[in-house]
Amino acid sequence: MSVKVMMQSSGNKSLAGFTRRISLWLGAAVLLGGAAAVMLVLQLIVFAQIVADLAFQDHALMAEIPALKWLGIFLVARALLQWVADMVAAQGSLRLTSSLRSELLQHLFNVGPVGMASYATGETVTALDAGVEGLEPYFAQYIPRAAMMVVLPFMILATVLHLDGWSFLILACTGPLIPVFMALVGYRAQAIMDRQWTQLLLLGSSFLDALQGMTTLRLFGRARDAVAAVANMADEYRCTTMSVMKVAFLTSAVLEFFASLSIALVAVVFGARLLEGKVDFQSAFLVLLLAPEYFMSLRAFSASYHARQNATAAMVAISKLFALSSVATRHANQPIIEPLVSVKCENLSAEYEAGRTVLSNINCTFTRGTLSLITGESGAGKTTLVRVLLGLLSPIAGRIVAEDAHGIAHAHWQSCIGWVPQRPCLVHGSVVDNLRMANPQADMASLRNVARQADALSFIEALPQGVDTLIGERGACLSGGEVQRLALARVLLRNPQILILDEPTAHLDPKSEQHVAAAIARIALNRIVIVIAHRGAIINHAGQVLRVHKGLIFNGLHMLEHAA
Template sequence: MSAGRISDISEIARKASPALAVAVGLGGVGAVLLVVQMILLAKLVADVALQRLPVEAEFWPFTGFLCAALMRCCVQWASEMTGEQAAQKVVTVFRQDLIQRLFRIGPVGLQDLETGRLATSLTDSVAALQPYIAQYIPRAAAMVILPCVILAVVAGLDGWSFLILAMTGPLIPIFMALVGYSAQGLMDRQWTRLLLLGASFFDAVQGLTTLRLFGQARESVKMVQAMAEAHRLATMQVMRVAFLTSAVLEFFSSLAVALVAIVLGSRLLSGQVDFQTSFLVLLLAPEYFAPLRNFSASYHARQNALSAMDGLMAFMRLPELCVDQGARPHQAKTAAPEKLIFKDVSAGYGQGSDILCGISFTAHRGTITAVTGASGCGKTTLLHILLGMMPVRAGEIIAVDDAGSRIAAQNWRIGWVPQSPHLLNETIRDNLRLADPDADDTRLRSVAALAGVLSFINDLPDGLDTVVGDRGTALSGGEVRRLALARALMNAPDILVFDEPTADLDSANAAMIATALKQLAASRIVIAVSHRPDILHQATQVFHLPEGVLHLNEIQRAVA
């Protein structure tokens, strides 16, 4: 167990400290009520069984016993509910923070983290923190409060019993710690296998088509089965340790109670202690060990949480690359940018060298700026920094309006059309409304007409209610690209960014996309990464990026 992990979990649990303090306080009240309940029960048994008092004479002690038992049940229920609600709230907030961090890291920062591992971390790993907060922490406090209260009462009743309980009680935490250190390694391996299983299963499902084409589907299934079996065996090893721990604790607690009973029995026969005192101590002795046993039962929640945090830490250590657009309010009305200026921009990935080196150019409103270059020269990196997916290492990107005033980056309205747009397995209407959930059909049709896709939608039997299929499989590549363009226009962007907008399209669809770009560029800044002549012919200026250095002498109005 490393100090770093404990600190991280403690920081999460600290957010629930007010509610947990209430839960622990209620647990303390429950401990006092338990002692009162046992005192009244011992008195009732002694009066009725030994002194042969009539039951009617014990009305008030019996009523007090019932009230104490009922109040203890209510207090214990309130304590558990308070802890559960606090844990649910903290875990929910923590998961929301992780998701927000996910967006701040961005796709560039997440590219080296397996999707399946990330999904498992954000679901199962976060869920494993809830039992730690709801059960382990309150029970750890109860392990101190109730035994101390019982020891204080027993100390005033019988010295020998106090000595036995005081000496045997600490043995349980000691044995739990010894077993816990060995169990932590098993739990770490279990979570590692779970993360690997999630990543492998997701990769297998995602690449199922390729695996089938190469005849490797069965081997992939066998690999996932083997990993699932390894995870099952690891889980059973952890369960065996948990059962062994419970058995050891039950043995020591039973042995201690038996020792107290033997000592009290011999002293009761010799007349050194009275029956009511002996009976009360015997009632309290099992309750003395009960919170220790409950704590040991929830101790695996702590081990589980520590192991789960290892998977989360791999995600939390990733640097935040994207600007948090939601952290700052957008201005109610912002002038449209007249030009977008790149000034000596340099950028790269991780600790590697710069991919872009001192790029400087200006994209004007009403023009199409095309960027070309060989694979690996930095075109994608240029798009990443423009879209806020990664920071620049040097230089800056400035947007200015027609008066020459700067426009803050959080107020840029950018539309993005990737080379392989992702459409949900929903209707055309639902896919377009992703950018504007409140848009009505009139707005949708207007934007569709602007993207040159309205006639295609009208020709469909179900129109806007047509289901496009998973990733748009029911549509052609050109139709998917034009729908993505319409979706990008839903927010009325001032800057449109395209990545190979006509790649893999036939000449007819490529011509329609190129025409739409030219029409849209009349009132916008359009930047397109492309090698296709249909886009380059429409471009006002073309920048060539050989090995990350922009060649200004390649600027031209058209490419023959």
């Protein structure tokens, strides 16, 4: 029952499907709970007998010692069995939710940044965090209690039927009222729960948007409006949460009322017949002990009913994430030993939305030892071509073939790519932490070497604590050019066979630009290097210029003029 096995057997992404995955855990929890219920009934039978013996049979306390021993055994056994049952259900639930979280993350990796582009980060985070967490009580409490709601009442009804027909009739008639009432209330409560979830998702994404866009909001004088909007949403969420609680309390109160009424009815009916001498005390006392337990399991079920509603609402958000289609291609993360000499795009076409082709019939070759420059006006499709090369977007037609010197095509060539985007992602940590992300074992000499190649060494050495200086989230304490050079140094540390750079010199001053352009040209001597650039010193080092224009590719700058 390992997490891996559970993940492999994944198929049905619904509450029922997830329940089936941990059916062994839940089955064990229900069996143990059932055994605890048997102990409870036995415990009450022995207790009623002891009280009847002591009160009406004039037995000495010593004579009841064996019965008292049994009472103790049943009491301890029941407590132990119930504790183990709860632990087993909680374990199964935890395993499921942690495997679900990794499955969801893996799926999001397959969807990739292109597939996720239209999905708000805040919503994703809320679904992954609070959403998956919201499923836990459903499996740990709701399912076992729902099963116990059937097991324990039937066991008690069978015992009561054996003791007294009238009490059986009262319990059998009033018991089903509770699930019926729950179903009626549940319909209305589900709508409130769904609203609460939508509000939580909106609140999460708005809060994140406000934090990320703080500078822009301040510059446009909209910071207060954004704060007020988030506060409004938080308030609406609070009101809905209060409505959810109101429904929960009202439901409990009504159920409590029904249960008390039924127990009172049993007591009155039994009491009258006891006075008339039609029934014996032991049976009457036992039925009165069993009746609250009969309703207790129904009330426990109703108390966990909101877990089902919460899980149903959370599942909608989780299913939406699972429904995102995987536009990224998968590749094994295994380095190719043989040097790759070319990457060929053959009749490549790509689109983001059906019918809106962004790249059509692209044919081009990137070769080792040649710095290939991709240029073209904004929106032409340069980044899209790079996304297809990186495997972040699957082509709708054509293919990409990467070959070594013997003409052998390698399937997992994309694992050999090093990439520096326009806005590289640096993590909160020191310069050395960020560099070692590419190779945790790299020694200081290698770090200095790649930093020198990327023209980053001088600024790193000038930082207050050198390589140990903290650079803030996304390199907030560095300039745009410094971030770019640090990211270039980091990717060089991986020594990739194919290097793709998006505007690597965009933020550099002319002197640094010359240095970095010359460094990239040197790097391209024994690698396949593809650079997106519009202008600057890098163009002078290009061995091949490809111009993207309206989704088509032209070899050389002059081809564009020809095409136009």
